[in-house]
Amino acid sequence: MPRLEIAADGFRLDDRPFRIVSGALHYFRVHPEQWADRLHKARLLGLNTVETYVPWNLHAPRRGEFRLDGGLDLPRFLDLAAAEGLYVLLRPGPYICAEWEGGGLPPWLLAEEGIALRSRDPRFLRAVDEYLGVLLPPLLSRLGSRGGPVLAVQLENEYGAYGQDPGYLAELAGLLRRHGVDVPLFTCDQPADLARGSLEGVLSTVNLGSKVEAGLTELRAHLPEGPLMCSEFWIGWFDRWGGPHTVRGPEDAAADLDRLLAAGASVNIYMFHGGTNFGFTNGANDKGTYRPTVTSYDYDALLDEAGDPTAKYAAFREVLAKYGPVPDGPVPAPGAKLDHGPVELTDSAPLFEYTDFLGGPVEGDRPLTMEQLGQDFGFVLYETRLAARGPAVLSVEHVRDRAQVFVDGQPVGVLERESHEHALSFTVPRPGARLSVLVENQGRVNYGPGIHDRKGLLGRVLVNGLAPERWTSRALPLDDPADLAGLPFGAFDPMAPPVGPAFHRGYADIDEPADGFLALPGWTKGNVWINGFALGRYWSRGAQATLYVPAPVLRAGRNEITVLELHASATRTVELRDRPDLGRTED
Structure with a gap:
């Protein structure tokens, strides 16, 4: 069984020296029918491990409820990784950041007045105990100690950037152990936060995107012996509404990967494949000004939002080949794309007239x-x-x-x-x-x-x-496709257009489903569903100008497109295109 050990001279797996070469792949940001494809491309890159967060807020939308179905079937994702020959680093939180809504903390926690999140507040710890008590039992057989792919489990997430209470971290570690986690635990923090975010007896790792030597030096000063690991090697970045699309050159990112591996460090590439903040799941930042994150989580990653290898994929593969085996064969080819063209939205339903349906x-x-x-x-x-x-x-x-x-x-x-x-x-x-x-x-x-x-x-x-x-x-909440399907749409009347927010609906006939990108030129702000699947938000503010449409969302024949426009549109059509438009980049 693949038991990971933390030795003075590094990681050991089955009593042999082992380097973790991992890539971040969040199952909840990828359509479940595409998990196997993304995992296969991770192995072809030369990775031996994938990393994923676990979003508490999606798995437990209400207190006392817990979901492990469909796109939240984490046991299935872990089994697919194992079938591909990949190990897993599991990051269950309870807080995950991830540019995800609320950092993954369920909003029902905030119904408690005065609750202190990420603390020893008994109300918070009691909820975390309940969460781990339902999340972990189905996963225990997937731990490396029991023959599964999960090598290690992260404790909290960048806690040193938030607080300084080792007692809180010790409480979380105790909960993980009590609920059956018997593989190594690790923390991750940025270099300046290592002391505040660490817990004695738990492996410390560092997060960075550049200044590799300085970051590893800081980690070694904090951790005199044991494995050096970068748990988040940032190779791109996320975007916000109204800002540019952020990119990082392949050569620059690959050079820093080379520095990490040459130093003997293990690494988790963040992100290997970013995916999408489908529906309403994007997070936001507020450092004096509130800045919401866009729908796309492309992250300028090795695989783009549609799962196609980028130039960065090829550059990283060359670096990885210097330090370990990389499967033979060419870089995987891009997948098929849909170029349907314009789709007219012929029906409408004013929101305020039908709120009782919702x-x-x-x-x-x-x-x-x-x-x-x-x-x-x-x-x-x-x-x-x-x-x-x-x-x-x-x-x-x-x-x-x-x-x-x-x-x-x-x-x-x-x-x-x-x-x-x-x-x-x-x-x-x-x-x-x-x-x-x-x-x-x-x-x-x-x-x-x-x-x-x-x-x-x-x-x-x-x-x-x-x-x-x-x-x-x-x-x-607009979270039930049946509510949208039940709206009494009527034919759009250009002489009496709806005033204020309104739903608009039309149909696209497709011969063969493939990945596509929905563009809404002339529309202002709102949300889109295709066949009841929530694609996400659009906003003319940009930078993002298209929404990714996964092929499994579509079907051969008639496909229903529903748009909630919050203001007004200069057109009645949307477009299904064969390429994305994530907006302008900084010069």
Whole structure:
């Protein structure tokens, strides 16, 4: 059985010297029918291991629920890796960062007022204990100690960048051991954070993207003996809405990989294949200004978002061949692509007319947060009545994250967290006019103290300095394809287009499914589903201009495309293309 040992002179596997040469591949960012393809390309590169995080928030969308089905069938992913001859580094969190919604922490934790995440708060540790208690039993047979592929398990994630409490890390280590994890544990931190993020008796590893010699020197100073390992060797980066598409040259990244391997270090390439933040799953950063991450997690990785090898794949393969065996044969060829062209969306359904199909109202004396409504992703619609006609100012203490404001169904403005906006003026046309505020969760903060990121309208919400006495809060998670399918769409009337957010639907006839990219030129902002599968968000702000469409989402024959446009569109068509457009890069 493949038992990994941590010796003074490095890793040993089955009592032989062993170097971990790994690549990051997140099963939850890849369609499950494409897992085997991505794993096969990892082995062809010359990797002996793959790494994956585990997103607690997807596996446990509600407290007391747990999913290991479909795209969350982690045991199947581990078995496929083993069948490909690959070992696995497992990173179950509870916090994962990963530019993932909330760093993987389930939002129902935030329904607890005052809870301290990533701490010894008994409420947090009790929830982590429950999580590990259902996650780990199906995985124990996949541990290397029992003949499976999982060589090691990570403890927390870059904790040194967040806190400094070895007691917290010790509690987590104890939970992992109590629930049956008997393979080595490891921590990972950036060089400056190693001391704060480490735990005695647990292997420390370092994360870096450059300055290899300095980073390894810092690790060796912290860890006088034992294996040197870079658990995240950043070879690209993620993108945010409104920013450029970030790239890193293949030669530069390959040269740093060469430096790592020449120093005798083990490595996990982050990312080998990035994949996609399907649906509403992207995270965000807030270092003074809120910045949501885009739908694509291409990351300028070795495999692009569609799983095709990039120039970086070939460059890394050449470096890996200097240090170990690489399978014979050429670099894998790109997969087939779909070039369907324009698709007209002929039907529409105004959102405000059909909210009862999507969620029920909750009455209260103030707006309720998403977490109080038991909601994870999507939107909340807040409504109240305005007492008097005339000029009005709506002021909101905290907009989380983007609020579209309507009076009697007519749009009067937008408040954006990203732009630090808190107030909006408008004219009330009549006493008793309906004020509607549609708030989008654009992604919970995934890094730093901002992870306590509750969504909706928070704090004081005033109209002309006074708090309305009654509100309705309506959760619109848009997470059930049956809800969208049940909407009473009608034929689009160009003489009476919908005002405000609306769903639009059309059909594409396809002979043979293949990977494609959906472009929405002329559309403003919203979300897209194909055959009920949530592709993700689009925004004319860019940089990303296309959404990846995995071939398994499509079928031969008729395919339904549904778009939720939050503002307005200058066209009725979308386009299925054969190549991506992730936007401009920095000069």
